[in-house]
Amino acid sequence: MAANPERTRNPDRSRAAILDAAERLFADQGYEATSLNQVGAAAGVSRGTPGYFFGSKLELYQAVLDRSFTEVREAVREGRARALASNEDSETILAGAVSDYFDFLAARPNFVRLIEREALSGSRLPEGASLSAGQEALAAISAELGLDDAPSGEAAQLLLSIISLCWFPLIHARTVAPAVGVGLENESLMEQRKRHVVALVLHGLRGTPLSTTSTEPSSHD
Amino acid sequence: MAANPERTRNPDRSRAAILDAAERLFADQGYEATSLNQVGAAAGVSRGTPGYFFGSKLELYQAVLDRSFTEVREAVREGRARALASNEDSETILAGAVSDYFDFLAARPNFVRLIEREALSGSRLPEGASLSAGQEALAAISAELGLDDAPSGEAAQLLLSIISLCWFPLIHARTVAPAVGVGLENESLMEQRKRHVVALVLHGLRGTPLSTTSTEPSSHD
DNA sequence: GATAACTTGCTGATCAGCAAGCAAGCTGCA
DNA sequence: TGCAGCTTGCTTGCTGATCAGCAAGTTATC
Numbered sequence: 320m321a322a323n324p325e326r327t328r329n330p331d332r333s334r335a336a337i338l339d340a341a342e343r344l345f346a347d348q349g350y351e352a353t354s355l356n357q358v359g360a361a362a363g364v365s366r367g368t369p370g371y372f373f374g375s376k377l378e379l380y381q382a383v384l385d386r387s388f389t390e391v392r393e394a395v396r397e398g399r400a401r402a403l404a405s406n407e408d409s410e411t412i413l414a415g416a417v418s419d420y421f422d423f424l425a426a427r428p429n430f431v432r433l434i435e436r437e438a439l440s441g442s443r444l445p446e447g448a449s450l451s452a453g454q455e456a457l458a459a460i461s462a463e464l465g466l467d468d469a470p471s472g473e474a475a476q477l478l479l480s481i482i483s484l485c486w487f488p489l490i491h492a493r494t495v496a497p498a499v500g501v502g503l504e505n506e507s508l509m510e511q512r513k514r515h516v517v518a519l520v521l522h523g524l525r526g527t528p529l530s531t532t533s534t535e536p537s538s539h540d
Numbered sequence: 541m542a543a544n545p546e547r548t549r550n551p552d553r554s555r556a557a558i559l560d561a562a563e564r565l566f567a568d569q570g571y572e573a574t575s576l577n578q579v580g581a582a583a584g585v586s587r588g589t590p591g592y593f594f595g596s597k598l599e600l601y602q603a604v605l606d607r608s609f610t611e612v613r614e615a616v617r618e619g620r621a622r623a624l625a626s627n628e629d630s631e632t633i634l635a636g637a638v639s640d641y642f643d644f645l646a647a648r649p650n651f652v653r654l655i656e657r658e659a660l661s662g663s664r665l666p667e668g669a670s671l672s673a674g675q676e677a678l679a680a681i682s683a684e685l686g687l688d689d690a691p692s693g694e695a696a697q698l699l700l701s702i703i704s705l706c707w708f709p710l711i712h713a714r715t716v717a718p719a720v721g722v723g724l725e726n727e728s729l730m731e732q733r734k735r736h737v738v739a740l741v742l743h744g745l746r747g748t749p750l751s752t753t754s755t756e757p758s759s760h761d
Numbered sequence: 762g763a764t765a766a767c768t769t770g771c772t773g774a775t776c777a778g779c780a781a782g783c784a785a786g787c788t789g790c791a
Numbered sequence: 792t793g794c795a796g797c798t799t800g801c802t803t804g805c806t807g808a809t810c811a812g813c814a815a816g817t818t819a820t821c
Contacts, residue, residue: 351572438712478720
């Protein structure tokens with residue numbers, strides 16, 4: 320029960336263990352419901368160690384978010400490079416990007432939950448700290464895909480739809496999804512969901528005239 | 541600053557004021573971050589009154605959810621009756637239902653946030669209490685639209701997509717939406733978003749074969 | 762032996778729940 | 792009509808628990 324006295328000291332390992340534990344606990348329970356006591360216990364250190372390394376609870380939380388965003392930023396950069404390098408047609412690129420984004424989020428449930436909690440509580444971080452990094456990444460994607468120069472904003476709307484479709488099932492896999500008869504419990508069911516999302520986005524891309532400000536007279540959209 | 545001594549007693553008004561205040565505070569800050577002190581102050585009663593009327597903090601929370609779900613259940617019943625009464629073609633009905641659902645959620649930001657928090661924390665309610673009411677309502681809709689007997693689940697997938705698309709912008713109106721260049725600040729921008737969602741769903745409906753299992757390929761009422 | 766890596770004891774603050782108190786208004790009775 | 796007594800709405804003081812942060816202690820490692 321007591322902390323193992325044989326354990327060797329290792330600040331790097333302790334920091335990482337604390338960040339891991341805090342990420343999971345903050346994501347599962349939220350900031351207020353998580354105590355530094357819990358974090359320490361889950362990380363295999365004492366109650367005071369998180370404070371020793373990170374100063375305060377808020378700073379620990381910020382460090383968790385920072386680490387997540389750094390990881391996300393790198394993944395986004397890689398994904399963008401891959402998309403640019405390919406010379407497929409834009410529809411295939413979009414389908415691949417949606418699929419990748421879906422998988423990316425599915426592999427990072429803690430990240431999704433943390434951001435969702437941030438969005439719900441209107442960010443307890445000073446001002447545009449880590450969160451702006453995520454927004455910056457999204458803005459970069461949208462610029463990269465040439466989706467931001469259409470004044471109609473139709474492309475931006477589609478991007479927001481893509482994010483909605485990939486994001487939502489991860490949060491509501493145990494609430495809304497089963498209620499409407501969509502199972503998401505195993506990998507093949509998630510794959511099925513992903514195929515539906517990709518198909519829906521492609522139908523939307525084909526069906527929507529991407530730059531019709533006031534030209535088309537007949538369409539009754 | 542002190543409570544107005546002129547104030548007449550009125551348990552109904554007090555109960556309602558407490559429920560209103562608690563709904564807003566729980567939705568904005570979450571369960572843990574909200575104290576009964578805050579609830580009392582926001583409701584114009586003393587610190588102890590919420591406990592007097594509702595027993596405990598958890599019971600107050602449950603009462604807030606119950607009231608929300610009752611309201612939602614009634615609205616769903618009305619919407620269903622309206623859809624059944626109309627004799628438009630199914631595509632028009634679906635478009636109207638999506639539009640109504642979008643407006644319905646947009647008019648109930650507290651409800652959306654409460655459910656979102658519930659989903660994130662895995663329901664602190666005993667077991668399938670209020671939440672199942674919402675699931676029940678969704679299941680009813682899906683059955684009503686005849687979307688649940690297709691073994692392929694394509695229709696259920698589309699329903700989940702509809703919910704995702706209507707739900708997401710309400711939570712991320714201040715985070716993701718501006719980052720991708722979609723404004724949602726005023727009514728006309730929300731209207732624009734709604735039109736996009738309806739159009740996307742209709743494209744999905746047209747583009748996807750709804751019953752490609754082994755039954756009748758043509759008739760789908 | 763110095764410094765860094767922890768742990769443990771302490772403190773003040775906050776909070777939920779309880780219980781005691783108080784007063785407004787009703788009910789029954791003269 | 793008036794008053795006594797009771798119920799009910801609501802407040803306030805108290806208690807035990809929890810928690811974040813700090814400071815002082817302890818031990819490994821360089």
